[in-house]
Every structure is written in C-alpha cells, then in structure tokens.
Amino acid sequence: MTAPSPAQFDEMLAPDGSVRDAYTDYQRWLSEQDTGWMRRKGAEAETFFRRTGITFNVYGDDDGEERLIPFDMVPRILTGGEWRRLSRGIEQRVSALNALMHDLYHRQEIVRSGRLPERLFRDNKAWLPEMVGFTPPGGVYTHIVGIDLVRTGPEEFLVLEDNARTPSGVSYMLENRETMMAMFPELFSRVKVQPVSNYPRMLAKSLAACAPKGSPERPTVAVLTPGIYNSAYFEHAFLADQMGAELVEGSDLRVVDGRVQMRTTQGFQPIDVLYRRVDDDFLDPLTFNPTSVLGVPGIMDVYRAGRITIANAPGTGVADDKAIYSFMPEIVEFYTGEKPLLGNVQTWRCADPESLRYVLEHLAELVVKEVHGSGGYGMLIGPAASKRELEAFRAKLTANPANYIAQPTLALSTVPIFTQQGLAPRHVDLRPFVLVSPEGIEITPGGLTRVALKKGSLVVNSSQGGGTKDSWVLDD
Amino acid sequence: MLGRVANGIFWMYRYLERAENTARLLAAGHRMSLTRGPDAAREEWRSVLTTLGLLQRYKAHHEGFNGAQVCDFVLRGKANEQNVLSMFERARLNARTCRSAITLEVWEAVNEGWMTLRDMLARPVREASLGGALAAIRRESTLARGATHGSMMRNEIYSFARAGTFIERADNTARILDVKYYLLLPSLAYVGTALDTAQWDNVLRSLSGERAYRWLNAGRMNARSIADFVILDERFPRSLAFCYGSLRENLAALALLHGREGAAHELMRSADQQLTGMSIEEIFDLGLHQFLGQFIIRNQAVATAISEQYRFIG
Numbered sequence: 016m017t018a019p020s021p022a023q024f025d026e027m028l029a030p031d032g033s034v035r036d037a038y039t040d041y042q043r044w045l046s047e048q049d050t051g052w053m054r055r056k057g058a059e060a061e062t063f064f065r066r067t068g069i070t071f072n073v074y075g076d077d078d079g080e081e082r083l084i085p086f087d088m089v090p091r092i093l094t095g096g097e098w099r100r101l102s103r104g105i106e107q108r109v110s111a112l113n114a115l116m117h118d119l120y121h122r123q124e125i126v127r128s129g130r131l132p133e134r135l136f137r138d139n140k141a142w143l144p145e146m147v148g149f150t151p152p153g154g155v156y157t158h159i160v161g162i163d164l165v166r167t168g169p170e171e172f173l174v175l176e177d178n179a180r181t182p183s184g185v186s187y188m189l190e191n192r193e194t195m196m197a198m199f200p201e202l203f204s205r206v207k208v209q210p211v212s213n214y215p216r217m218l219a220k221s222l223a224a225c226a227p228k229g230s231p232e233r234p235t236v237a238v239l240t241p242g243i244y245n246s247a248y249f250e251h252a253f254l255a256d257q258m259g260a261e262l263v264e265g266s267d268l269r270v271v272d273g274r275v276q277m278r279t280t281q282g283f284q285p286i287d288v289l290y291r292r293v294d295d296d297f298l299d300p301l302t303f304n305p306t307s308v309l310g311v312p313g314i315m316d317v318y319r320a321g322r323i324t325i326a327n328a329p330g331t332g333v334a335d336d337k338a339i340y341s342f343m344p345e346i347v348e349f350y351t352g353e354k355p356l357l358g359n360v361q362t363w364r365c366a367d368p369e370s371l372r373y374v375l376e377h378l379a380e381l382v383v384k385e386v387h388g389s390g391g392y393g394m395l396i397g398p399a400a401s402k403r404e405l406e407a408f409r410a411k412l413t414a415n416p417a418n419y420i421a422q423p424t425l426a427l428s429t430v431p432i433f434t435q436q437g438l439a440p441r442h443v444d445l446r447p448f449v450l451v452s453p454e455g456i457e458i459t460p461g462g463l464t465r466v467a468l469k470k471g472s473l474v475v476n477s478s479q480g481g482g483t484k485d486s487w488v489l490d491d
Numbered sequence: 492m493l494g495r496v497a498n499g500i501f502w503m504y505r506y507l508e509r510a511e512n513t514a515r516l517l518a519a520g521h522r523m524s525l526t527r528g529p530d531a532a533r534e535e536w537r538s539v540l541t542t543l544g545l546l547q548r549y550k551a552h553h554e555g556f557n558g559a560q561v562c563d564f565v566l567r568g569k570a571n572e573q574n575v576l577s578m579f580e581r582a583r584l585n586a587r588t589c590r591s592a593i594t595l596e597v598w599e600a601v602n603e604g605w606m607t608l609r610d611m612l613a614r615p616v617r618e619a620s621l622g623g624a625l626a627a628i629r630r631e632s633t634l635a636r637g638a639t640h641g642s643m644m645r646n647e648i649y650s651f652a653r654a655g656t657f658i659e660r661a662d663n664t665a666r667i668l669d670v671k672y673y674l675l676l677p678s679l680a681y682v683g684t685a686l687d688t689a690q691w692d693n694v695l696r697s698l699s700g701e702r703a704y705r706w707l708n709a710g711r712m713n714a715r716s717i718a719d720f721v722i723l724d725e726r727f728p729r730s731l732a733f734c735y736g737s738l739r740e741n742l743a744a745l746a747l748l749h750g751r752e753g754a755a756h757e758l759m760r761s762a763d764q765q766l767t768g769m770s771i772e773e774i775f776d777l778g779l780h781q782f783l784g785q786f787i788i789r790n791q792a793v794a795t796a797i798s799e800q801y802r803f804i805g
Contacts, residue, residue, distance in 0.1 A: 065606065066599055243587050252590035262591040266805055267493050278494045280647065280801040281749050 023426040024168050025440050026091065037092040037489060040206045050437070053088075056198055057433060060086050063194055085482035086191060087432040088198065091443060091464040095209075098488040101164070101172055102447070102458045104356035107347060109160050109449045109456055112179055112334050114350035116156035119333060120146045130345050138417075139339075140387065141180075141332030143295065145302060149319055151328045152227040153453040158290075158326035159218070160449040161185075161462075165360070166428035173358045173425075174343065175444060179327060179334040181292050184463040184483075185448050186250035189214060189257075191463075191485040207490035209460040215257030217450055217457050218290075222258075224452040225324050226287045234287035237261040237277060239268070241293050241309045251292050260290070265297075270313035275323045288324040289314075295329045337386045337420045338364055360425060366417035374421040375412065378405055381421040382473075383412065396473060398424050427473055430484065432466060442467045444475050445486065461486035494802035496589045497651045501797070503585035503601070504639075504655035510578040511632035512663040514625045516542060517562055519697040521621060524558050526689065535693075536561040542670040545571060559618055566624070567612040575628060576612045579605045582635075592648050593639075600638040604631030647748055650741040651801075657741070658794045661734035662787060667697050668721050669783040672714075688712045694721070698729045718779060719771040731786065735763045738793070745801075755796035762789040 027038045034042045064083050093101070118124055125131045136142045161182025163175040192211050196203055219236065226234035240251035242264050255262035267277045268286070276283035291298065297307040302315040317323050333339060339346075341362040347355040363370035363381075374381060383395040395408045412419055429440035447462030464484040465475035475481040520539040524532035536556040540546040543565065552570045553560055566575045583605040586598055593601075607627060616624045636656070643649050671694045691712045695701040704720050725732045742759055746752045766786065774782045798804065 066603055243584070248587070249590075252587070256591040260591075261493060262496075263493065264495065267495050278802050278805060280492055280494050280497050280745075282802070 023440075023442075024166065024171075024428040026166070026428050026430045026443075028431075028440075037094045037097070041090065041092060041202075044202055044205050053433065054435070057088060060088060060194055060198060063197065064190070084187060084477045085468060086194065087466055087468070087482050087484050088195065089431050089433050089438065090195065090485045090487045091430045091445070091466075092487045092489065093461070094489050095491040098209075098460055100170075100356075102460075104172070105162050105447055105449060105458055106456050107351055107353065107356050108162060108174065108177070108343070109157065109451060111343075111347040111350045112160065112177060113155065113157050113451055115346050116179075116328070116331055116334060117150070117154060118350070120330065121148065121150075125346065125349055128349070130349055131339075131342055135336070135338050135342070136333045139333050139336050141295065141330065141336065143330035145315060145319070146328070146330040151225075151318075152321065152324045153225045155225050155326075155451050155453065156328040156331050157334065157451055158222065158225060158328075160451065161446045162357075162449065164357075164445045164447070165425060166443075166445070167426055168428075171358070173360050174340075175360055176337070177334055177340060177343070178446070180332045181294070181327065182446070182448065183247045183250055183292075184446055184465075185214060186253040187483050188448065188459070188461065188463045188486065189253075191483055195485040206487075209488045209490045211459050211461055214448065214459045215254060217459070218254065219258040219260065221450040221452040221454070221457065222288045222290055222324075222326055224454050225326065227321050227324055230287040235261075235285065236288045236290065237263045237286045239263055239265070239289050239291040239293050239310075241265075241297070245292070247292065254290075261286075265293070265307075265309045265311055268311040268314075270311065270317055273317060273320065273322060275311055275314050275317050286323060288326065290326045295332060298325070298329060335387075337362070337384055338366070338417075341420060360422045363421040365412060365419040365421060368416075370421075371412070371416045374419075375409060378409060378412075380424060382424055383408065383419050383421045386418055386420060396424065399473075424473070430464070430466065432468065432482075432484075439470070441470070442473050442475065443484070460488035492592065492647050492651075494804070496592050497647070497801050498798065498803035499585040499589040500592060500648055500651045501655035501803070503582045503589065504652045505659040506578040506582040506585070507601070507632045507635050508656050508659040509663065510575050510582070511629050512660065512667075513543060513565060513575050513578070514628035514632075515699060516667060516697050517565060518622070518625045518629075519693050521558060521562070521625070522696065523689070523693050532556075532558065538670050539565070542666050543573070544666075545573065559615070559621075562621060563615050566616060576608055579608050579628075579631070594642040596638040596642040597635060600631075600635040604635060607631055645744075647745065650744045650748075653741040654738060654745075654797060657734040657737045658790060658797075660729060661731050661738070661790050664698060664721060664729050664731055664734065665783045665787050665790070668694065668718065669780060669787075671697070672718070672779055672783075691717055700727055700729060703727055715771055715775065718774070722774065723767070723771060731766055735759075735766055739763060742797075753796070753800040755793060755800045758789070758793045758796050762786070762793055765789065 027035060029035055061083060064086060115125065119136055126133050157179045159182060161178035161184065163178065164172050165175050166172050188211055222236050223234050236258065238251055238255040238260050240248060240262060242248065245251070252262055261277060263277050268275055269278065269283065271283045274285040275289065276285050293309050296304045297309040299310050299312060299315045300307045301312045314323070318325055340359065341364050343359050344355045363374050365371045365374055374383065379397045381397045385393045395404070397405070400408070427442040427444065430443045431438035432441045443464050443466045445462050445464050448459050450457045464486040465477070465481050466484055467473060467475045468482045469480060516539055520535050523535045527535070533556045536558055537546070540549050540561060545565065548571060549561070549564055553564065564571055568574050583601050586593060586601040590598060608631060611624055611627060639652055643652070691714070692701060694717060695704050698721060700721065704717065707720065708716055720727060720730065722731045724730045725736055727733055738759055742756055746756060
C-alpha cells in the first residue's frame with residue numbers, strides 16, 4: 016500500500032508502518048482476503064446501492080439525474096475509548112448550542128455579558144424575530160444536530176462546523192453499515208462493532224418526547240420533504256419509513272381548526288410533531304417567502320400557539336453561522352460552566368480589520384469560507400487555488416469582508432481507501448448525529464465519515480467528488 | 492394514509508398493469524404477423540394501435556404499419572409519451588414518491604424493473620430480440636406484483652394498489668376484446684375456418700388466456716364462448732368478472748376500514764351488476780361493441796369516483 020505522508024496523521028498506520036490499535040483486527044482479516052475478490056466486492060457495492068435507490072440529485076443538474084455517492088469499503092475505525100472522549104465533548108457542545116438558541120431568543124444574557132456581539136446574529140438571515148420570546152415545546156431547539164469533526168492527531172479532534180439546521184447524511188450512515196454487513200458478514204463476527212441501526216427508533220422516540228403538551232400518548236409524527244427532486248429525498252423517505260411516520264409534502268398540509276393537518280383518504284388529521292426537511296424560508300409563505308409552495312400557510316401561527324412541534328425549531332440556523340462558530344469556545348464555557356472538551360479550528364473573522372489584513376497577506380495558505388455558506392460551495396482553498404482564483408477571491412473578500420471567515424489549511428487525518436492499486440490514504444472528516452429531547456441527549460456511535468477520493472484533496476463534500484465510508488466504533 | 496400517496500399507489504399499479512398488457516398485446520400481434528400474409532399483418536398492427544388508442548398519433552409520425560416500426564413506437568417512441576418505457580418510468584416515479592408506503596421488496600422490484608427496461612430499450616429493439624424484450628416487460632411487472640403480494644400488509648395501501656390493478660386490467664381487457672371483435676366482424680361468416688380460429692386464438696393470446704380456454708373448451712373455438720370466457724368467467728384472472736370481483740373485495744375492505752361507503756362503491760356496484768347480471772346471450776343481443784363501450788365508460792367513472800372519494804388531489 017502507499018505509505019501515508021508523515022506530515023499528516025493516518026488513522027490506520029503509524030509512521031513506522033505498524034498498524035494502530037483500532038485497526039488491528041481489521042488488518043488481520045484484510046490480510047487473509049484475496050485482492051481480486053475484494054475488487055469484485057467493490058463493484059458489488061455499487062449495484063447494491065443502485066438497487067436500493069440510495070441516490071442523491073445534484074443541484075444545478077438539468078437532467079436531474081440520480082447519482083450515487085461513491086462508497087469506499089475500508090471502514091473508518093475508532094476505539095471505544097476514543098469515542099467515549101469524543102461523545103462527551105459532543106454532548107457538551109450540543110447542550111451549549113441548545114442553551115444558546117434559547118438565550119438568543121430570550122434574555123440574551125450572553126450579549127449582556129459582553130461575550131457575543133449582537134450584530135453577529137442580528138445581521139444573520141437565519142435570525143427570526145418571530146421566535147423572540149417564544150419557547151418551543153420541551154424547550155428544545157436543536158432536535159437533530161450534526162457536528163462535523165476533523166482529526167489532526169491521535170488525541171486531536173476539532174469541530175469544523177455545527178449543523179443545527181437540517182443535518183443530512185444519516186441515511187448513508189445506516190445504509191453504509193447495512194452494505195458492509197451484507198458484503199462482509201464474517202468480518203462482523205470477527206470484529207465487534209457498536210451498532211447504529213437504532214437511530215431511526217431513537218429519532219422517533221426523541222421527536223415524540225418533544226410533542227406539544229396535550230398531545231396523545233402516541234403523537235403523530237410526520238416528515239416534511241420538499242419532494243422527490245430534492246437532493247436528500249432518499250433520506251427523507253428512508254427516515255419516514257424507518258420511523259413509521261408519514262412522509263408529507265407541503266401540498267398535503269393545511270391549517271384546519273388551529274392545527275396543522277394532513278389530507279388523508281379519510282379527511283384531515285392533525286400532526287403533533289413535524290420533522291421538517293424544508294428550510295425556514297420556505298416553511299410558511301404567510302410569514303416568510305411568500306412564493307413558497309413547499310411549506311404550510313399559517314404553520315407559524317399554530318407553532319406560536321404551541322400546537323405543533325417543528326424540528327428543528329425555526330431560527331436555529333443562526334447557530335450554523337461560521338461567525339458564531341468562532342465564538343463557540345466562549346459559548347460552551349458560558350452555558351456549561353466547563354472548559355470546552357472539543358476544540359475549534361482557529362478562525363479569523365474577516366469582519367475584524369486586523370484579521371482581514373492577516374488573511375489577505377496569507378490567502379494562499381488559508382481556507383476561506385462564506386459565513387452563511389454550506390456544502391463546500393463558495394469557498395477558497397488557498398494552497399489549491401490558481402493565481403487568478405486567488406486574485407478573484409481577494410476582490411470578493413475586500414468588497415465584503417464580514418461575509419467571510421478564514422481558517423488554516425489543516426493537516427486532516429487520513430484513512431486508507433481501496434483503489435485498483437491497493438490501499439491508499441485519503442483525507443476524511445466525521446459527522447456524528449446527535450438527538451436532543453427533554454429526556455436527554457443521545458449520540459449514535461460513529462456517524463458519517465466523508466472521504467475525499469482524489470489524492471491529496473481536502474474537500475469531502477459529496478457534491479464535489481467526495482465519498483463515504485462505514486464508520487465503526489469498536490465495542491471494546 | 493395520505494390522499495396524495497393513495498393516488499400515487501393507485502397509479503403506480505395502473506401503469507405496471509398497463510405496461511404488462513401492452514407487452515402481451517404486442518406479443519400476440521407479433522405472433523400473428525409471423526403466421527399470416529403481409530396484408531393481414533398490416534391489419535393486425537393497425538388494430539394493436541387502435542386498441543392502445545395510438546392510431547392517430549402513430550399516423551402523424553409514420554407511414555405504413557410494419558411490425559418493427561409499430562413496436563418501436565409503442566415501446567419507446569419519442570413521439571408517444573404513453574410508451575411502455577415511460578409507463579415504467581412513471582410507475583417508478585410514483586414508487587419513489589410513495590417510498591414510505593411500499594416495502595423494500597416492492598421498491599426494488601419496480602426500481603430494478605425500470606433499470607432493466609431502460610437499458611433494454613435504450614436502442615431500437617431488433618426483431619430477433621423482440622420476443623425477449625416483451626417477455627422481460629411482462630416479467631418485471633409480474634415481479635412487482637409478486638413482491639406486492641408477498642410483502643405488503645393487507646391494509647389501506649394494499650387496497651388502493653389492487654383497486655388500481657383491476658380498474659386498469661378491466662379496461663385493457665375490454666379494449667382488447669372490443670377492437671379484436673370489431674376486426675373479426677367481417678369474418679363471422681367464416682366461422683370454423685382455420686383463419687378465423689387463428690384470429691380468435693390471437694384474442695386469447697393477447698390476454699394470456701389461450702391455455703385456460705383450451706382446457707375448458709377442448710379445442711372448440713367460437714365467438715360466443717370466447718366472449719363468455721373473457722367477460723364472465725370468474726375463474727379467469729383477466730376476465731371482466733374476475734376484475735370486478737377483486738375490485739368489489741378491495742373497495743369493501745376500504746369501506747370496512749373507514750366505516751363508510753361512498754359514490755365509488757355505488758358506481759362499482761352498478762357496473763358490477765351490469766356485468767354479472769347479464770348472460771352472454773343478453774350481451775350479444777345488446778351488441779358486444781355497445782356493451783364493452785358502456786363498460787369502459789362505467790369503469791372509468793368508478794376510477795374517478797375513487798380518486799374523489801379518497802381525496803387523491805387537494
């Protein structure tokens with residue numbers, strides 16, 4: 016196999032070529048397998064995904080063709096100990112995020128204490144004045160959170176991004192495991208891996224626990240999807256199916272008698288909890304974007320009357336903001352009273368003139384992102400950019416500095432992928448999925464590992480040529 | 492269940508059924524064209540297009556009625572948005588839209604069926620592979636139906652699936668019989684000749700009923716007994732009586748579940764009575780063409796009433 020470069024941390028192999036603890040059992044199994052057979056297995060995986068229909072649509076593609084996210088069959092493995100440390104940090108961070116949302120929409124203690132400038136969220140499009148003074152059922156804002164982590168060393172896990180809006184990808188976490196178990200059943204009898212298949216049940220339970228007061232014992236939960244042309248439609252249908260919830264579109268819903276109700280074959284029936292996979296802006300044409308046909312006219316009134324739970328709560332997108340992100344260490348400390356267990360990636364806020372000067376001087380070494388951007392769009396990776404790209408970006412940055420943050424180009428950890436030439440190291444990140452309800456915070460062991468399939472590439476987004484891996488937490 | 496999803500399921504099974512019946516019709520036509528002279532073959536292909544309601548559209552784009560051209564038009568013709576490939580495409584689209592209402596088995600059957608046909612019909616089908624292609628269409632539809640039978644709960648969703656299947660099948664059977672019978676009218680004078688027998692054999696083949704009919708009638712072929720078989724025999728799964736028996740069952744299940752009947756039940760009962768309350772003699776006295784024409788209209792009215800009663804559309 017190609018040796019990993021010593022400059023970056025490889026999760027499987029130490030610089031001396033020895034196999035790290037997490038991968039010992041896997042490596043032993045792998046060394047017994049025939050290479051030709053493994054290669055055939057790779058092709059099998061693709062057929063499997065096509066058949067089950069795990070595809071995503073790429074925005075901006077006219078033919079709306081359904082594509083597969085490439086799947087790599089070498090698992091990404093964490094030891095039980097690594098995971099325990101990580102999950103404590105994640106839990107701390109998520110509970111701080113939820114507390115932050117409540118505070119921002121109520122007394123704003125954090126602003127009064129001088130630790131967070133008010134303009135940071137006031138200028139944010141995701142900030143919703145409609146939410147001020149309102150407490151969602153159970154006090155939960157961020158029902159489902161995805162925390163994007165990167166690793167730079169044996170103990171160094173850093174948060175790259177908090178996804179408090181509508182994190183996607185959990186269906187890949189689940190299907191990747193199913194695929195691996197179907198392809199290599201004997202591997203799972205050799206290596207004990209913590210299961211992930213509980214997620215849909217936990218999600219259903221967690222959402223039900225957030226139902227408004229006065230809901231029936233078994234509340235009606237529905238998943239709101241923008242429809243089959245949405246890039247994550249597969250996931251919406253998958254989760255509804257796995258939870259035993261209705262999969263609804265805006266056209267199925269209407270406000271009747273002060274409740275949000277769905278049109279069934281027997282008339283309108285009320286919904287208690289709506290897991291919406293539609294952005295805030297499209298949720299209610301009466302309150303937000305008036306041209307939206309994806310949402311439900313009047314749902315915000317029902318919501319504010321406490322007669323439906325919307326997950327995640329409208330207005331939580333504020334927490335996704337990359338400028339807020341740069342304050343997360345202070346935020347965690349402010350609400351939990353503890354030192355943050357998970358670090359942030361060093362971040363320069365370009366709104367700050369001194370930082371901007373630094374960023375402009377070191378543009379070729381940095382990663383620059385839009386404050387409200389996501390999906391890897393609109394970002395600059397300095398070391399990979401051409402002179403012309405750098406100059407173009409410099410102009411954008413100077414014109415609107417507050418729209419950008421910059422981070423150092425990290426030496427992301429690598430995990431091997433299976434190539435025609437054997438194993439080769441590629442950069443990865445990790446998105447664990449976290450559920451929040453009044454009953455507590457639950458984290459599924461592992462999460463979704465995204466991997467940059469191109470050699471040397473640091474961009475793991477599926478929309479930009481990234482793939483995924485099954486992510487294991489060892490049951491040790 | 493959601494009205495939109497009920498609609499999606501109902502039509503998904505209608506498209507699957509229609510694709511299958513279209514393939515059967517083409518297979519019978521193909522066989523006919525091989526065993527008869529070019530004039531008869533031309534008439535045969537023309538009647539296939541008439542049955543499918545595609546004659547005008549076909550003539551707007553093509554000259555003449557040769558088999559390869561007609562089959563291509565029906566299976567994958569760009570100018571024909573009702574082509575078999577697009578039926579499967581729509582069935583799959585509905586399956587995706589209603590993904591959480593069907594089992595993984597059903598989804599895989601429909602999805603794989605669509606993938607198979609998409610590859611198979613990517614280019615014009617050569618005559619040598621026509622038989623295989625038509626068999627594949629029937630097979631894919633059969634697999635979806637089998638997966639439905641073997642894996643779906645007997646609930647509301649299933650009732651809409653079955654209602655869609657039998658509304659469509661009854662319509663297709665009635666159309667096939669109607670057109671073939673019309674075509675056969677001039678030859679009624681030649682009852683008993685070899686040619687005539689081949690024609691009637693073809694009607695039965697279009698409905699996959701030739702074997703069952705032979706067993707029941709020990710080789711005798713005549714218009715009356717074939718019409719009796721195709722319209723009234725409750726044992727034959729493509730007969731109108733069978734379709735309405737199943738429709739009755741599935742609408743009754745919905746009424747039981749919902750605690751009430753509606754306009755669809757009334758219309759279904761009246762169509763059912765018009766059908767099973769008549770003997771084949773009475774049907775012929777009325778005129779088969781007229782009888783079938785009325786049946787098709789009544790059947791359509793039942794479908795419309797189902798979609799209204801169960802709030803298919805907002």
